[in-house]
Amino acid sequence: MSGGPVVNSGRAIADLRELDRRTGGTDGAQRLCWGDGWREARALLGELLGEIGLTAEPDPAGNLWASLEGEQEPALALGSHLDSVPEGGWLDGALGVMAALGVLRAWSEAGVPPPRTLMLVDWADEEGARFGRSLFGSSAFSGALDPAEVRGLRDREGGMLVDVLAQNGVDLDRAPEAASRQERLAAYLELHIEQGPVLEAEGLRAAAVSGCAGVERHRFHFSGQASHAGTTPMDRRRDAGLAAAEYALRVEEIGRRHGGVATTGALALRPGIPTAVAGEAELLIDLRHPQAEELASMLAEALAAAEAVAAKRGCEHASEPVWRIEPIPFDSRLIAAAREACREAAGSDRVLTSGALHDAAEVARVLPAAMVFCPSTSGISHAKQEDTPEPDLATGIEAFGLLANRVLSDPPTGMRAHGLHAERVEQLHERREVRVLGRPPNDRAAAPLELEVRARGHAQVREQGEQVLDPHQPQPGEDRPAPRGQLLERGAKPVQLGRVKPQPRGVAAAVPLIQLHGTVLKHGEALVDGRRTTEDAVADEDAGSTSAFVFR
Numbered sequence: 001m002s003g004g005p006v007v008n009s010g011r012a013i014a015d016l017r018e019l020d021r022r023t024g025g026t027d028g029a030q031r032l033c034w035g036d037g038w039r040e041a042r043a044l045l046g047e048l049l050g051e052i053g054l055t056a057e058p059d060p061a062g063n064l065w066a067s068l069e070g071e072q073e074p075a076l077a078l079g080s081h082l083d084s085v086p087e088g089g090w091l092d093g094a095l096g097v098m099a100a101l102g103v104l105r106a107w108s109e110a111g112v113p114p115p116r117t118l119m120l121v122d123w124a125d126e127e128g129a130r131f132g133r134s135l136f137g138s139s140a141f142s143g144a145l146d147p148a149e150v151r152g153l154r155d156r157e158g159g160m161l162v163d164v165l166a167q168n169g170v171d172l173d174r175a176p177e178a179a180s181r182q183e184r185l186a187a188y189l190e191l192h193i194e195q196g197p198v199l200e201a202e203g204l205r206a207a208a209v210s211g212c213a214g215v216e217r218h219r220f221h222f223s224g225q226a227s228h229a230g231t232t233p234m235d236r237r238r239d240a241g242l243a244a245a246e247y248a249l250r251v252e253e254i255g256r257r258h259g260g261v262a263t264t265g266a267l268a269l270r271p272g273i274p275t276a277v278a279g280e281a282e283l284l285i286d287l288r289h290p291q292a293e294e295l296a297s298m299l300a301e302a303l304a305a306a307e308a309v310a311a312k313r314g315c316e317h318a319s320e321p322v323w324r325i326e327p328i329p330f331d332s333r334l335i336a337a338a339r340e341a342c343r344e345a346a347g348s349d350r351v352l353t354s355g356a357l358h359d360a361a362e363v364a365r366v367l368p369a370a371m372v373f374c375p376s377t378s379g380i381s382h383a384k385q386e387d388t389p390e391p392d393l394a395t396g397i398e399a400f401g402l403l404a405n406r407v408l409s410d411p412p413t414g415m416r417a418h419g420l421h422a423e424r425v426e427q428l429h430e431r432r433e434v435r436v437l438g439r440p441p442n443d444r445a446a447a448p449l450e451l452e453v454r455a456r457g458h459a460q461v462r463e464q465g466e467q468v469l470d471p472h473q474p475q476p477g478e479d480r481p482a483p484r485g486q487l488l489e490r491g492a493k494p495v496q497l498g499r500v501k502p503q504p505r506g507v508a509a510a511v512p513l514i515q516l517h518g519t520v521l522k523h524g525e526a527l528v529d530g531r532r533t534t535e536d537a538v539a540d541e542d543a544g545s546t547s548a549f550v551f552r
Helices: 009-023 036-050 094-110 136-142 161-167 172-184 198-202 240-258 292-313 332-346 359-363 390-409
Strands: 064-068 075-080 118-122 185-193 207-212 214-223 261-270 280-289 316-325 351-354 369-374 424-427 432-437 450-455 458-463 467-469 496-500 514-516 519-521 525-528 531-534 548-551
Touching: 009 036, 009 094, 009 390, 036 064, 036 094, 036 118, 064 094, 075 094, 075 359, 075 390, 094 118, 094 185, 094 390, 136 172, 136 359, 161 172, 172 185, 185 359, 185 390, 207 332, 207 359, 214 240, 214 292, 240 261, 240 280, 240 292, 280 292, 292 316, 332 369, 332 390, 351 369, 359 369, 369 390
Parallel strands: 075 118, 075 185, 185 369, 207 351
Antiparallel strands: 064 118, 207 369, 214 280, 214 316, 261 280, 424 432, 424 548, 432 450, 450 458, 467 496, 496 514, 514 519, 525 531, 525 548
16 A cells, blocks of 8 residues: 555545536536636635645746645646636546645645645646647646747637736746746646546546647638629539538548547638638648657648648648647656556556647656546547546546655656766757756766857857757857857847756756757657657658757
């Protein structure tokens, strides 16, 4: 039996029922992020935290945090999200938040501090249902959020994301400051419903999760010619609506062919009346696959299919990326601990890969992370019919509590170091080199970790947490690049090569992860033209690549 207090699963389920009573109804959960129902859900969470003497505070990205002080840091973070899709289910995300609250409550009521600080987090806008950009808060935490990429997003009513954030006390330009909390955390755990049929079909009550599938989300526009529905001959039409419909079927075929999933989740026609041929059509597609290579192939085929359909229907087409995330594996040591917890609570150590997206995927870019799944009745989620039998919820909550206690009492060592020291990141084109100057493996007293960037004879050194900028030219009269913080221009666009990731206090790690162009690289990984791949694959890349980095 794992050390630590037992989570009261009955109380956690009662909290979920109360949340559903306040923010749900006959049409399902109504907790669309940044809206009234979501704020009511957070108010309830604040009340429940207050019962155990804790308060919640937001970070610059709108994530909500509460902390139960332990004997040491870095802390263990537990959580999920309270926001829902419109007319969604009562458990999606909320289960993980209330289970995390249950762990904090159990330790608070035990009367002894946990072995390390516990933090509860409710991530902001996991769903992305309003603006199409999922994992807003957790991507700000991981450092993957670029305010410039989302600044122009609008909802269906034309509301601007930047304005809606401001109404909720979030300054978009300051949202990336949420990443500063990384320094205080050692690992992240999340409980979630499966949102699929596998566990129920196999008669299992809980499972460990190996990671999350990658996602490519894109918006496609087809432009034809609006015309009279009664007088335009069928063979003279340039029907954007039919182009969109045919394209949606092509997207479905792509998902089936690659063993992934492909969804057309939104479709709008203009002028949108029965007496006119549609002159404009817009649709939003979502492609997912657990393998990066297959996902890239799916996207390439989807782009080619749009061109083919547009030509066939006499339409023009355009597309724009909305959001993407590569397949993310979870920490192998934490997966093993999750399997042990599930075996103890549910009698099975089944491991699944999640086809759904979760905040843990973003967090896993920068912290060891793991998840536990509960079964979903009939595999239904993102709908008011979403449900899980209470005995299965109780088992999942028990497994999650066991996992949390295991990590608290026996955390993996060197969590964020990945066993590296004095490694380097090398850019293979344009004569640039990024070098990590690491401390010796067991030297706690060494100087802070540094990153050296060299280009055409010039160099700059940055400590962990500082920006690494493109040293394209020295400043006038100087033989070195601009000082810290000044962006050097190439043409009109400044280029940021990377950032040395900070490490948590108390961890004698040898070298940090490296973040390049918003992507965090681990040992043996590479970034080629903005796409993460493996070092071994770099040699096979097209010789025309304009930007390639390898973390060796």
